[in-house]
Amino acid sequence: MSHSAQDIAERIDQLLSIDFPDREVIDIAYPAFRKHYGAPLSYLAAKALAGVKRGQIVFIATGFVNRPRVDTIIAESDGPVGAAVLARAVHLGLGAVPVILIEEQIIPAMARILHACGLRVLELERAKRCADPSITQDGVAILASPTDWEEAEKQAIRLLQTEDVGAFIAIEKGAANPAGEVLFSRGRKCTPTVGKIDPFVKLCRDKGIPTIGIGDGGNEMGMGNAGGILRSLMKYGDPQYNGGIVPAQETDYVVPVTVSNWGGYGIAAALAALLDRPDLIHDEATERRMLLAASLEGLIDGVTGTTLPTSDGLGEGVHVAIVTMLRAIIGVGVPRTDWPGSAPAG
Amino acid sequence: MQAAAPTDLVVRTCDAIDRLVSIDVPRRGVIDLLYRAAREEAGMPLSLRAAQVLQSGLAGGGIAAIATGWLDRPHVSLNVAETDGPPGAAALARALHVAFGAIPFLFVEQQILEATKAVVHAAGLRCVEPEETLAAKGGSGALHAAAVIALPSDRAQAEAMAADFLVRFDIRAFVAVEKGGENRCGRIRTSRGADTTAALAKADALREACQAKGIPTVGIGDGGNEIGMGRIRDLVADRLRNALGPDGTSDDGVMPHGKTDALIAATVSNWGAYGLSAALAVMLRNPDILHTVEMEEAILRASAAAGFIDGVTGYVGPSADGLPLPVHLSIVRLLRSFVGEEVNTVAWKKYPG
Numbered sequence: 149m150s151h152s153a154q155d156i157a158e159r160i161d162q163l164l165s166i167d168f169p170d171r172e173v174i175d176i177a178y179p180a181f182r183k184h185y186g187a188p189l190s191y192l193a194a195k196a197l198a199g200v201k202r203g204q205i206v207f208i209a210t211g212f213v214n215r216p217r218v219d220t221i222i223a224e225s226d227g228p229v230g231a232a233v234l235a236r237a238v239h240l241g242l243g244a245v246p247v248i249l250i251e252e253q254i255i256p257a258m259a260r261i262l263h264a265c266g267l268r269v270l271e272l273e274r275a276k277r278c279a280d281p282s283i284t285q286d287g288v289a290i291l292a293s294p295t296d297w298e299e300a301e302k303q304a305i306r307l308l309q310t311e312d313v314g315a316f317i318a319i320e321k322g323a324a325n326p327a328g329e330v331l332f333s334r335g336r337k338c339t340p341t342v343g344k345i346d347p348f349v350k351l352c353r354d355k356g357i358p359t360i361g362i363g364d365g366g367n368e369m370g371m372g373n374a375g376g377i378l379r380s381l382m383k384y385g386d387p388q389y390n391g392g393i394v395p396a397q398e399t400d401y402v403v404p405v406t407v408s409n410w411g412g413y414g415i416a417a418a419l420a421a422l423l424d425r426p427d428l429i430h431d432e433a434t435e436r437r438m439l440l441a442a443s444l445e446g447l448i449d450g451v452t453g454t455t456l457p458t459s460d461g462l463g464e465g466v467h468v469a470i471v472t473m474l475r476a477i478i479g480v481g482v483p484r485t486d487w488p489g490s491a492p493a494g
Numbered sequence: 495m496q497a498a499a500p501t502d503l504v505v506r507t508c509d510a511i512d513r514l515v516s517i518d519v520p521r522r523g524v525i526d527l528l529y530r531a532a533r534e535e536a537g538m539p540l541s542l543r544a545a546q547v548l549q550s551g552l553a554g555g556g557i558a559a560i561a562t563g564w565l566d567r568p569h570v571s572l573n574v575a576e577t578d579g580p581p582g583a584a585a586l587a588r589a590l591h592v593a594f595g596a597i598p599f600l601f602v603e604q605q606i607l608e609a610t611k612a613v614v615h616a617a618g619l620r621c622v623e624p625e626e627t628l629a630a631k632g633g634s635g636a637l638h639a640a641a642v643i644a645l646p647s648d649r650a651q652a653e654a655m656a657a658d659f660l661v662r663f664d665i666r667a668f669v670a671v672e673k674g675g676e677n678r679c680g681r682i683r684t685s686r687g688a689d690t691t692a693a694l695a696k697a698d699a700l701r702e703a704c705q706a707k708g709i710p711t712v713g714i715g716d717g718g719n720e721i722g723m724g725r726i727r728d729l730v731a732d733r734l735r736n737a738l739g740p741d742g743t744s745d746d747g748v749m750p751h752g753k754t755d756a757l758i759a760a761t762v763s764n765w766g767a768y769g770l771s772a773a774l775a776v777m778l779r780n781p782d783i784l785h786t787v788e789m790e791e792a793i794l795r796a797s798a799a800a801g802f803i804d805g806v807t808g809y810v811g812p813s814a815d816g817l818p819l820p821v822h823l824s825i826v827r828l829l830r831s832f833v834g835e836e837v838n839t840v841a842w843k844k845y846p847g
Contacts, residue, residue, distance in 0.1 A: 155521070156521075159517050159518055159519065162513060162517050163514070163517055166510050166513050166514055166828075167506070167510055168510070168828065168831045168832070168837055169831075169837055169838070169839055170503065170506065170507065170839050172506075175506075432820075451838060451841045452838050452841045458836075458838075461837060461838035461839070461841050462831065462836060462837050462838075463831075463835075463836030463837065464836075465787075465827050465836045466827065466828065466831050466836050466837065468824075468827075469823075469824035469825075469827040469828050470824075470828075472820045472821060472823075472824040473517075473519070473821065473824050473825075473828070476519050476817060476818075476820075476821045476824075477517070477519055479521075481818050481820075482519070482520060482816055482817060482818070482821075483806065483807055483816050484521075485520065485521075485522075485806050485816055
């Protein structure tokens with residue numbers, strides 16, 4: 149079973165690391181991390197999540213305020229949509245309590261996307277009740293992620309003291325480079341506007357709580373893994389660009405993808421394969437609904453700056469097609485066939 | 495006409511095309527082996543290599559011979575053929591016509607002549623008699639013409655027909671899409687190893703006749719037993735199931751003996767043809783060369799209406815190799831992103847980020 153899930157994850161990784169927008173990042177990041185970890189990266193992340201117990205909290209940090217020179221209310225649709233898919237997967241698949249960490253001003257948009265994904269946003273204590281299998285309610289909580297370093301650390305310490313935490317996931321979340329600055333993917337500083345999750349990740353790792361980073365640009369939490377290998381491989385990893393975009397803090401696992409949202413889908417799909425629960429990957433209608441919710445709440449396509457339901461410069465049809473392909477890869481609607489001609493075992 | 499060297503962007507994009515059409519979605523377990531060997535042998539993206547080979551023959555127009563068709567329930571009826579092959583051939587026929595002004599001649603078994611015409615019509619080309627296609631180029635009213643021609647299953651008859659066509663028509667390229675290839679013993683085998691020589695049109699006779707005249711050839715396959723796979727026979731015969739025959743050599747196994755100038759190994763042969771169309775579109779900077787999502791749906795529905803079956807499920811339907819319609823539409827949707835549809839590559843290039 150698990151070998152076949154690993155096999156399926158291989159195909160998930162193959163699909164999600166195709167450079168559709170010709171951004172010229174993923175062909176550097178994916179092979180580097182893949183070589184380091186030696187297994188499909190969506191599989192390793194899903195396997196770590198599979199260890200989460202019912203009732204435990206899974207923190208999912210996301211949100212990128214990415215037109216600070218215009219207004220700090222502007223954030224992008226890449227990240228929150230993938231975060232919602234992950235929240236849905238860990239709730240339905242593991243009975244975990246998903247808790248989103250996001251900048252305060254993006255909470256309304258995040259809530260709308262979660263609702264489009266099927267999860268009711270609730271106060272944390274009430275969201276916890278939804279882990280009870282006798283209760284028919286899909287729930288999720290959202291907490292504001294402080295942009296102040298000290299406050300962020302206090303929040304992390306407090307939550308780790310009071311809550312039973314099963315895992316921490318960061319998706320499309322800027323993280324500080326060795327100089328303490330958070331940068332956009334081409335080296336511009338954006339430190340003041342980013343919710344700080346670096347201390348949270350460090351404390352989780354100290355406590356042995358699995359941490360996962362998902363990114364597409366090189367500047368996100370997780371992309372500093374493998375000893376910061378991207379620093380020497382990526383143009384803007386060079387310290388001459390405000391200290392370089394690659395984060396200092398590492399996570400246990402990283403899923404580098406063409407669009408960060410897809411990393412969330414990929415982990416959900418790998419978890420679906422691992423647990424033999426095809427329902428853990430969302431469907432095409434949900435994808436369209438979430439992208440529309442993001443649009444209506446004013447989240448922008450971070451590349452084009454439009455509020456239309458696109459993401460990272462890719463149209464709605466592309467994201468929906470990715471979901472269709474992921475569903476087929478995990479076997480939804482595809483008959484299991486005893487194909488001839490496969491390579492003999494071993 | 496000497497083709498210009500491809501730019502880095504064209505090579506990168508064609509590599510991405512290759513990766514998309516070689517994802518083992520149906521879990522068949524062979525494409526990784528076939529693709530890696532073919533990619534290594536070619537030393538460049540397979541879709542790009544094939545596009546270049548076709549450009550070398552068709553740059554000035556002329557006729558493109560496209561062989562397809564697999565009668566895959568011969569124990570029931572020779573009239574039953576599968577949906578993997580003709581849709582790819584029809585889409586590629588359209589692509590070669592748009593790209594080069596080429597006139598596609600599709601060669602299939604006599605039993606599926608009319609069914610194949612229906613699929614070609616769904617791709618936008620009007621099937622007329624081979625001689626009539628030549629008149630479609632001039633005249634006052636535009637007609638985008640193709641011909642579908644019955645190729646005999648008898649080897650000698652196929653050879654005679656190939657020789658005749660090469661004299662009568664200006665054939666400048668040969669492509670086989672999901673077409674069984676003859677092994678060294680002259681037998682065509684299914685991927686399960688069964689002898690299916692008698693049922694199939696002898697496309698190798700046409701390939702050989704083309705190659706004897708220096709006409710460039712391309713093979714597209716997904717299982718290892720199709721025309722084109724001869725290029726990698728020595729590289730994978732020891733690892734592909736049924737590739738070795740009873741005598742322990744590949745002489746009577748599933749892999750073909752003859753070699754085409756280029757090979758595309760894809761998860762589904764149709765996808766290999768779509769990937770080739772996409773590569774032509776990227777190389778020639780003309781998005782219209784690749785068919786649209788809407789055309790893909792029309793093509794697969796026309797295949798079903800014409801009675802083609804899904805070779806895996808055995809049902810008549812707009813599916814191929816066990817994969818339902820939305821998967822094929824998604825493949826075309828994603829391929830179209832490489833020709834600039836629903837993707838803002840320009841914005842990425844100037845993205846300040």
